[in-house]
Amino acid sequence: MKRFIFHKMRAILIIPLLFVAFSMTYIKVFAAPQNINDNHGLGTKTESKIYPDNKQKTNEYIIVLDPGHQSKGISEKEPNGPGSTVMKAKVTGGTYGKTSGLYEYQLNLLIGLQLKDELENRGYTVIMTRDSNDVSISNVERAQVANDANADAFIRIHANGAEDTSVNGAMTICQTASNLYNSSYYSLSRMLSDCILDSYVLCTGFKKQKVWETDTMTGINWANVPSTIIELGYMSNPDEDKKMASEECQKLMVKGIADGIDSFFTSSDDKREEIH
Numbered sequence: 001m002k003r004f005i006f007h008k009m010r011a012i013l014i015i016p017l018l019f020v021a022f023s024m025t026y027i028k029v030f031a032a033p034q035n036i037n038d039n040h041g042l043g044t045k046t047e048s049k050i051y052p053d054n055k056q057k058t059n060e061y062i063i064v065l066d067p068g069h070q071s072k073g074i075s076e077k078e079p080n081g082p083g084s085t086v087m088k089a090k091v092t093g094g095t096y097g098k099t100s101g102l103y104e105y106q107l108n109l110l111i112g113l114q115l116k117d118e119l120e121n122r123g124y125t126v127i128m129t130r131d132s133n134d135v136s137i138s139n140v141e142r143a144q145v146a147n148d149a150n151a152d153a154f155i156r157i158h159a160n161g162a163e164d165t166s167v168n169g170a171m172t173i174c175q176t177a178s179n180l181y182n183s184s185y186y187s188l189s190r191m192l193s194d195c196i197l198d199s200y201v202l203c204t205g206f207k208k209q210k211v212w213e214t215d216t217m218t219g220i221n222w223a224n225v226p227s228t229i230i231e232l233g234y235m236s237n238p239d240e241d242k243k244m245a246s247e248e249c250q251k252l253m254v255k256g257i258a259d260g261i262d263s264f265f266t267s268s269d270d271k272r273e274e275i276h
């Protein structure tokens with residue numbers, strides 16, 4: 001009898017313990033991945049994937065987006081790099097699409113805001129240098145936003161213009177390996193530039209120009225985080241200008257950049273460890 005009571009008590013204790021253990025497993029396996037990686041109807045929708053570990057990582061990544069230019073340029077000058085005597089305009093006016101009637105600063109913001117939503121849907125933390133056209137922020141100040149946030153990626157969004165209206169295609173831009181101010185971020189910036197350009201041209205079908213390495217960009221020289229500029233396409237090319245102004249193409253452009261950011265983080269973990 002005593003023995004029977006002992007067994008009964010043990011069963012009473014074990015059943016709630018099993019229940020707790022099962023509930024915890026359930027939460028871990030089924031409940032956590034609910035808000036992951038939904039493409040929200042962008043481009044060809046892939047199966048939504050369940051990567052609980054990735055989600056935790058993505059949450060930790062901070063991305064600063066800088067839609068280039070603003071409604072009025074600032075002709076006053078600022079140093080091209082920390083301590084540099086080369087002075088450049090704080091913000092230039094940017095280019096203009098004759099066919100679309102859009103100013104570059106308008107297109108950059110349109111893409112920037114859609115990209116913010118897409119990246120947040122994928123679980124990233126996103127900070128914008130501007131969310132309106134009527135602002136006054138210099139290129140140095142834009143880089144400071146990325147530095148202050150200790151961003152994992154600083155993405156500057158621009159569109160191109162050329163005298164020759166037949167020129168078309170996309171490029172990304174980063175510093176050279178011998179940049180005076182931030183060469184330690186060269187390899188990550190180059191990787192970020194490659195990842196974004198590759199998936200951008202894949203999604204949009206735009207011509208791939210190149211990754212341009214240059215130390216002439218104020219907003220890159222002042223950045224102490226992995227950085228890139230994406231030149232979305234040529235607003236001087238009537239066909240590309242019209243495409244970039246369409247909602248349909250913008251969805252593909254945004255998906256292309258976001259996919260590139262995803263692949264940067266999946267391929268750069270080892271390199272990031274080395275630097276941080």
Ligand SMILES: [Zn+2]
Nearest residue numbers: 068094158159
């Ligand atoms: Zn620009």
